[in-house]
Amino acid sequence: MTWFEATRLVAARELRESFRRKSLWIVLAVLFIGSSVAMILPEVLDSGSTRYDVAVVPGADTAASTGFRSDLSAGAATLDAHVRFRTVSDRSLARTLVDQGKVDIAVVDGGQPTVIVRAGENDTLLALVRQSLATQELARQLASAGLDQATIDRVLTTPNARVEEVAADESDRKASAAILSLVLYLVLLLLMIQAANGVAIEKANRISEVLLAVVKPTALFFGKVVGVGLVGLAGLAAGAIPVVVKAVAGGDLPAGLGAAILGGFPWMLLGLVLYLTTAGALGALIERQEEAGAVLTPLSLLLIGTYVLAQSSAGKDFGAVLAIFPFTSPIVMPARIALGDASTAEIVASLLVGIATVLFVVRLGSAIYRRGIVHTGRRLRLDEVLRTS
Amino acid sequence: MEPRLSARGITQHFGERAVLEAVDLEVPAGRVVGLLGPNGAGKTTLMRILFGVLAPEAGTLTWKDRPVTDDDRRGWGYMPQERGLYRDMRVLDLLVWIARLHGLDRAEGQRRARELLGQLDLAERERDKISALSGGMAQRVQLAAAMVHGPDLLVLDEPFAGLDPVAVRFLSDVITAHTREGRNLLFSSHQLDLVEDLCETITLLHHGRVVLEGDLRELKAASPNRWLRVDVAVDPAWVDRATAETASIDARGTRLRLERHADPGAVLDDIRRHAHVDDFGVEAPSLSELFLEAAGAEAA
Numbered sequence: 001m002t003w004f005e006a007t008r009l010v011a012a013r014e015l016r017e018s019f020r021r022k023s024l025w026i027v028l029a030v031l032f033i034g035s036s037v038a039m040i041l042p043e044v045l046d047s048g049s050t051r052y053d054v055a056v057v058p059g060a061d062t063a064a065s066t067g068f069r070s071d072l073s074a075g076a077a078t079l080d081a082h083v084r085f086r087t088v089s090d091r092s093l094a095r096t097l098v099d100q101g102k103v104d105i106a107v108v109d110g111g112q113p114t115v116i117v118r119a120g121e122n123d124t125l126l127a128l129v130r131q132s133l134a135t136q137e138l139a140r141q142l143a144s145a146g147l148d149q150a151t152i153d154r155v156l157t158t159p160n161a162r163v164e165e166v167a168a169d170e171s172d173r174k175a176s177a178a179i180l181s182l183v184l185y186l187v188l189l190l191l192m193i194q195a196a197n198g199v200a201i202e203k204a205n206r207i208s209e210v211l212l213a214v215v216k217p218t219a220l221f222f223g224k225v226v227g228v229g230l231v232g233l234a235g236l237a238a239g240a241i242p243v244v245v246k247a248v249a250g251g252d253l254p255a256g257l258g259a260a261i262l263g264g265f266p267w268m269l270l271g272l273v274l275y276l277t278t279a280g281a282l283g284a285l286i287e288r289q290e291e292a293g294a295v296l297t298p299l300s301l302l303l304i305g306t307y308v309l310a311q312s313s314a315g316k317d318f319g320a321v322l323a324i325f326p327f328t329s330p331i332v333m334p335a336r337i338a339l340g341d342a343s344t345a346e347i348v349a350s351l352l353v354g355i356a357t358v359l360f361v362v363r364l365g366s367a368i369y370r371r372g373i374v375h376t377g378r379r380l381r382l383d384e385v386l387r388t389s
Numbered sequence: 390m391e392p393r394l395s396a397r398g399i400t401q402h403f404g405e406r407a408v409l410e411a412v413d414l415e416v417p418a419g420r421v422v423g424l425l426g427p428n429g430a431g432k433t434t435l436m437r438i439l440f441g442v443l444a445p446e447a448g449t450l451t452w453k454d455r456p457v458t459d460d461d462r463r464g465w466g467y468m469p470q471e472r473g474l475y476r477d478m479r480v481l482d483l484l485v486w487i488a489r490l491h492g493l494d495r496a497e498g499q500r501r502a503r504e505l506l507g508q509l510d511l512a513e514r515e516r517d518k519i520s521a522l523s524g525g526m527a528q529r530v531q532l533a534a535a536m537v538h539g540p541d542l543l544v545l546d547e548p549f550a551g552l553d554p555v556a557v558r559f560l561s562d563v564i565t566a567h568t569r570e571g572r573n574l575l576f577s578s579h580q581l582d583l584v585e586d587l588c589e590t591i592t593l594l595h596h597g598r599v600v601l602e603g604d605l606r607e608l609k610a611a612s613p614n615r616w617l618r619v620d621v622a623v624d625p626a627w628v629d630r631a632t633a634e635t636a637s638i639d640a641r642g643t644r645l646r647l648e649r650h651a652d653p654g655a656v657l658d659d660i661r662r663h664a665h666v667d668d669f670g671v672e673a674p675s676l677s678e679l680f681l682e683a684a685g686a687e688a689a
Contacts, residue, residue: 001463001492013486017477206473210534213440213467214490216459374442377403 006215010223011230014198018231027190028238031183036242038179043251050081052104052125055094058087059109067139068109071132079124091116105129169255176257177314177335180264183239184331185307188271191232192279192299196292198224199283199373208373221369222362225280229272236268256338263347264334270354271330274361275299281365284372285380295379306331315339324350326357392418392453392541392573394439399448401434401597408434409597412448415590416542416575421568423584423605424577425676426594432577433470435594436546439575440467452542463491466540468531470547470577474519480506480530481515484537491538498537505533525556532563543567545576549583561587581676593680601683609673614682615647617656620668627663632656642668 018024054072058065069085076083086103088094091114094106098116105125106116113133117126135156142152199221202208211220240261247253282295306328313319314335322332323342329350336342371385394416401409409431416422424432437443439450441462450457475483481502488498506512509529519527535543545564549557564587568574578584591608593601601608617633623643625635632651636644647653653671660666674682 001490006490009486009489013478016482017475020477202473205476206469206471207475208473209437209440209442209469209471210467210473210487211490212442213465214463214487374437 001215003216003219006219007223007226010211010215010220011227014224014227015230018194018227024231028235031235031239032241035239039242039246039251039253042254050076050079052076052081052083052122053086053102054083054125054129055086055088055097055103055106057089057091057094057106057108059111059113061109061140065109068107068132068136071135072128075128075132076125079128107133172255172257173339174315176254176260177338178311180257180260180338181307181310181314181331181335183236184268184271184334185303185310187232187235188275188330189300189303191228191272192275192303193292193296194231195224195228195276196279196283196296197289198228199280199369200286200289200292203284203286203373204288212373217370217373218366220373221280221284221366225273225276228280229276232272232276233268256340259340260334260338263337263342266351267330267333267354270326270358273358274327274330274354275303277361277365281368281372282382284369285375285382285385287377287379291379302327303331310335315341320346324353326354329354394457394542394573394575395451395454396435396439397449397451399435399438399445399450401431401438401443401445407597409438409445412594412597412599413602414575414592414599415602416573417590418573419568419571420574420589421564421587422573422575422590422592423588424575424592424594425581425584425588425680426579426600428579429596430579430594431597432579432594433546436467436469436544436575436577439544440465464538464540465542465544466535466538468535468543468545468548470550474527474531474534476520477518479516479518480511480522483519483530484533487534488537493538501537501539502533505537509533524551525553528552528556529559532560536567540572542573542575545574547578548576549578549580557583581680585676588676591676593683595680595684601679605676608679612674612679612682613649614674614678615653616672616674616678617645617647617653618670618672619643619645619657619660619666621660621664621666623660624663628656628659632659644672647671 056065056069069083073083086097088097088106091108094103094108095116097103098106098118101118104117104122107129108114108116115126115129115133139152139156142155143149147155202211202220202224208220215223243253243257243261247258278299279296282299283292286292286295306322309318309322309328310331313322314332319332319336319341320343322328323336323346333342333347333350336346368382368385372380394414396412396414399409399412399414400407412431412435414424414435424435426432434443438445438448439457441457441459452458452461478486481499484502484505485495485498488501489495493501503512503515506515509532511526511529511533514522514526519530522530532545532548535545543564548560548564552560564574564576568589576584585605588605591602591605592599616636620642622638623635623645628635628645631648633645633647633656636646638644645656647656657666657669
């Protein structure tokens with residue numbers, strides 16, 4: 001049997017047994033449902049434009065009233081809203097409707113129009129109503145001054161100004177970076193605990209002795225790493241599938257999310273290899289599974305620190321440094337891609353440093369595992385292993 | 390070419406402590422070979438070396454008169470002292486997986502696993518998780534895991550530890566059957582009296598050194614020491630101290646160590662003058678006594 005066949009069998013067992021655990025299905029379901037909700041919810045919430053209910057107590061000037069309605073509707077349309085008018089007979093009824101929240105605003109038309117609105121509410125609509133009333137008054141005065149209707153319309157036509165938005169999608173990008181960092185952090189944390197625990201259990205109950213008699217230590221080690229890593233990729237896929245489906249269906253993704261998932265994939269793999277290899281090797285140093293938490297503490301702190309820094313500094317200059325450092329780049333680089341802050345040079349440098357580190361960590365992890373997995377008695381210290389490896 | 394496992398000059402230290410010192414071991418085909426000695430003698434370390442789990446500092450291992458390879462080891466079966474099983478795996482799945490690691494395809498692995506489970510009276514439990522089995526059943530699954538690929542050489546580390554008499558008998562039958570098929574078997578034990586009837590060839594370790602090895606019957610025959618067993622409690626004053634000395638007294642009677650040229654009949658007559666003896670016998674040394682003879686005062 002070749003090394004690859006042995007590694008494949010070990011990885012396949014890890015994968016199969018993981019998928020037999022209910023806890024994994026629960027995690028996958030949470031990721032899938034959470035992602036689906038995040039993709040569907042904005043569509044549901046944005047399914048219709050905003051509707052304003054406006055009560056109007058008509059005045060004597062029917063034409064002016066019609067002009068007001070038309071002008072208000074046009075103004076609302078520019079804000080992706082529409083207005084539903086309700087004609088009421090008198091001011092007191094209009095006031096009651098506003099007070100009861102049955103309409104958003106009420107306009108008592110006449111020579112001196114009155115606008116009724118609940119204090120502090122519907123500011124945007126109030127501004128639109130005021131503008132429409134002012135326009136109608138201006139039109140009336142222009143007509144009184146002898147201008148014909150065509151001239152008045154031309155004078156009152158608002159120039160079609162071009163709107164230039166700055167950082168319009170920044171909040172979307174920040175949200176994408178934050179969510180991606182959180183998912184990567186959680187997946188890496190859970191999987192590295194699984195990898196260390198798995199190795200520790202095999203060592204503690206001597207399954208490793210049976211297996212090492214049949215397969216090479218590195219096949220046993222990397223089979224475990226690959227198996228747990230594939231479980232991690234399944235978790236990431238569960239979170240990514242709704243995003244991909246929405247993208248394929250032509251839906252609007254939050255800015256930066258698609259790019260971060262696609263562009264950040266190499267760093268996700270990098271993170272899985274680095275953290276799982278290190279965690280698995282550390283798991284081989286201990287004698288009992290209960291010690292796994294203690295031996296993983298430095299790695300857990302590094303991961304937690306990375307997550308916190310990714311949330312606070314991914315978009316800053318310091319984030320560029322973190323995106324190149326190999327143990328922080330798996331979380332920070334996808335976040336920077338989501339933010340749109342990752343430069344090409346930075347991406348290339350991060351990949352090169354990451355690949356070099358993977359090669360080093362794989363060699364070092366193998367050496368630590370080979371030495372640790374056959375050691376019995378007290379817990380081995382890392383420096384002891386490094387001295388003798 | 391005889392399928393024989395030979396270890397020559399195996400030496401291993403853990404730190405300053407010598408665990409094995411120039412240990413030789415022979416495991417010929419068709420013989421039940423016991424690697425015996427008290428706890429800490431180095432038995433498990435030697436077995437781990439045989440299977441390549443540890444690399445010895447010095448010494449050579451040969452199988453069929455050539456150096457042992459990984460492929461050779463893949464054809465052997467090993468049951469470690471601590472029971473190594475994935476407790477969350479189902480019995481059949483575990484056995485098939487181990488068979489596949491040994492190079493069998495899935496179908497052959499399933500056939501072998503089911504056959505073994507039938508022999509070990511575990512056929513009804515093949516879908517159960519290991520964690521749902523009793524200790525004795527898990528032990529049989531462990532044995533099945535060591536045998537699922539039909540190993541030429543079966544190595545069992547302390548297989549009798551913690552077993553009840555029925556399980557001891559069952560395991561002894563499995564061991565005997567394996568060697569009767571002309572295959573090789575090595576097991577370790579610190580329970581010398583328990584395995585005395587099973588061993589055909591022994592290697593006795595003490596503090597990492599071989600203190601006695603060879604055919605057990607021949608070793609017993611070669612021993613100058615003889616014991617007289619009688620079914621009564623013997624007062625030491627009844628016998629002449631120049632001919633025999635009381636070695637032990639228990640519920641079964643008394644065991645007296647005979648001096649080199651003592652006449653067992655004369656000693657028996659001395660005893661019969663004081664008590665009625667129904668059952669008696671002149672015996673070669675037990676395994677424990679052979680060990681004490683070989684290891685000397687250090688082991689006593």
